[in-house]
């Protein structure tokens with residue numbers, strides 16, 4: 227305990243010292259700045275935000291939960307990113323999307339932005355809860371129940387539809403970017419985060435090759451990204467919820483883009499051959515979503531189909547969760 231306190235206060239001094247020097251504009255003062263990621267420890271204060279804990283790291287940086295030091299209350303997220311040209315576009319896009327979205331539990335929204343030094347910068351945004359990826363790994367069998375998977379699918383089609391209505395295609399929907407949060411009535415709901423890969427919905431066609439397991443065949447081939455490609459990723463996310471990896475059979479080089487595209491093409495042609503009998507519904511859901519590629523999604527038709535998977539069960543009901551050893555879990 228005492229050791230922790232010492233470490234914390236060392237870290238605090240260092241960061242405050244750093245900001246004191248940032249206010250001085252002489253060249254010699256600039257040289258003193260020597261921020262390291264290691265300075266971001268629980269209890270340190272950066273620009274008025276007190277760090278609570280690390281919640282994740284990704285391609286672009288590290289994320290922390292923080293609280294405003296002066297107005298303790300809501301937990302927020304601080305994303306710390308390296309200041310390098312290769313990441314500038316994603317950084318600017320994330321800011322643009324955060325600023326454009328309405329204040330709701332469904333999406334992260336903008337709170338603040340500031341540089342730490344010449345090498346690092348931060349975005350502070352609203353906190354949207356725990357990712358489905360983390361929640362799934364809390365279960366011994368690494369999966370959610372069929373009922374909760376259907377509830378997740380039922381909600382996600384509406385959620386992505388709502389995201390599109392604000393003018394963006396997400397392009398990176400996966401279980402690490404979908405969170406379990408609560409609405410204003412404290413009911414469990416899903417949220418979508420991480421907007422660095424977004425493109426405007428009605429902008430110039432985006433033809434990046436997105437060669438990833440959870441992306442559509444079309445995105446893997448670099449064809450213009452459309453709403454349908456975001457919806458197709460929901461189908462792959464549902465497979466993950468059930469810990470299914472039908473495209474990655476372990477015996478082939480699935481990590482190679484060309485091989486992956488070929489596998490995707492086979493799946494696209496005949497999803498049922500990749501899935502056992504109890505999971506045929508996922509293949510049919512995939513085909514239903516893809517069949518609407520050129521007509522525009524009919525969300526009600528998709529939700530009606532999800533309802534039909536188990537007629538004794540209502541997928542619009544709340545996702546069931548519990549607390550085990552102090553951690554929220556979804557069964």
Ligand SMILES: Nc1ncnc2c1ncn2[C@@H]1O[C@H](COP(=O)(O)OP(=O)(O)OP(=O)(O)O)[C@@H](O)[C@H]1O
Pocket residue numbers: 281282283284285286287288289303305334351352353354355356357402403405419420421422
């Ligand atoms: N607003 C938020 N609310 C809750 N958790 C968040 C939020 N933003 C980020 N996180 C957490 O931090 C993790 C990494 O954040 P994010 O996905 O934005 O980073 P990234 O560097 O863009 O990662 P990726 O590899 O997914 O592109 C997320 O998986 C999530 O656990």
